[in-house]
Amino acid sequence: MSYWNRMKFFTVVLGLWLSPKVNALKCYECVQGVSGTCTETTKDCPSQDFLCGAITLTTYKGGLEDQQIRYKKCFLAVECVEGSVNFGSEKTVILSHCCNSDLCNTKAPVPKFIPNGKKCYSCEGQKCTRSLNCDGSEDYCIKSSMTVEGEMKLMKGCASKIMCWDNSSALFTNDLGSRSSCCQGDYCNGASSTRVGLLLLTVPFIAFVLFS
Template sequence: MLLLLILGIVLLPKASTLKCYECSPDLSGSCKDTEKQCPSNGFQCGALRVTSYAGASKVSDINMTMCVLAERCVEGSLNFGVSRTVMTIKCCTSDLCNSQPAPAPAKSTPNGKKCFRCDGQRCSGTLNCEGNEDHCITTTVGLGDEKMTMKGCASQLMCLGSEIAKLPGGIGVGLSCCQGDYCNSAISTRAGLLLLVAPLVTWVMFS
C-alpha cells in the first residue's frame, strides 16, 4: 500500500501553473503584452492600474499586467495630501484572462483616521485619510540634491515589505508605517519597505 502511494505521488503529473499576460510600462508609459508562465500555483493573472493625482488633477494613469500572488490581489493608496497614488487591480484564474485593464479608481471619502502631513518644512498639518488608508506614514523624498520629509496616509498594502515602487530617477528611502491617529509625529517603531518614491509616484509594482 505504501509503495503504491509513493509511486502515485512520483508519477502524478505536476499541476500546470497559469499562463498570464505580462506588460511593464517603459518610461513613456507604453508597453506590449507578452505571455508568461507563472512560477507557482499560488499566482493569479492580474491587471493593475496605478493612477496618480496632484490635488484634484489626474497626472498619470498607468496600466500593466502580470502574475500576482493571490494574497496581493488587493487595492491600496499612498496619500501625501499634495499628491495621492491609487492602485486598483483585477485578478482572475484562467489562462491569459488578464487582457482587460483594471477599473478606474472609485471616488474615495474620508474614513475618520487622521495623520500628520507636511507643508514645506513643517509637518504639523492634519491629513484626513481616505478609502482603506489605515496607516500613517513617514518617508524621505530625494529631489535632486535635496531631501525632504513627507508624511501622510497609506493602505496596508503599501506597508508590506514585498511591494516595490518604481520611479525613474527616484532614490531608495525607508518608509515607516504605524497605526493610530497622528502616530507619525516621530520615527515610527514599525519599519516598512524600501521604496523609490517622489511627491508624484508614477507606478507601483509587485515584486
C-alpha cells in the same frame, strides 16, 4: 511480482492518470501608458507559480489625476499587491487583481476613494500642520525622510499598511526613504518641516513591474 504488489502498482498508475494535470496559465499581456492604448497579446506563464494579473498604478497631483498606467501579465502572488500613499497634494494608488484561470485578467481595477474617518498630518510649504483625510485602506499615518540632491526632505500623510517600512512588501522598502515610520491614531505623525515629490517613490515600482 505478487498479486498484491501488482494491484498496488496498478492503483498508483491509475491515480496518476486520473489526477488533474496542473499546467502554467495563459494570461493577457499589455502595458497601457499615458497614450491610453496598447496591443494586447497572450503569454504562457513561466511556471505554475504565476497567476494572471492586472494592476493599475495611478498618481495624482493637486487632487487631479496626473498619470495612470495599467498592465496585465503573469505575476507571482507576492507581486499582487495594493495600497496607497497620500501626502495631500500628491498621491499614489496601486490596485491589483490576480486570478488563477486562463486569460482571466481581462479588466484592470479602477481607483475609488472612500474616506475611512482617519486623519493625519501632511505638509504644505514649510509647515506640516495640515489635516489630511485618509481614504480606503490608509489606516496608518506615515512620515518619511529622503535625501534629494543632498538635502534631507520630510514627507507626511496617510498610508496603507503595505507602504509602511516594517510591514512593507519588498517592492516598497527601497522607495519610502531611509527613515520611514508609520503609526496608528489620528495625527500620530506629528507636525513640522517639508516633503518630497511622491513621484520619486513610484519609479522603482514601475520599473520592477514592467521589466521584471
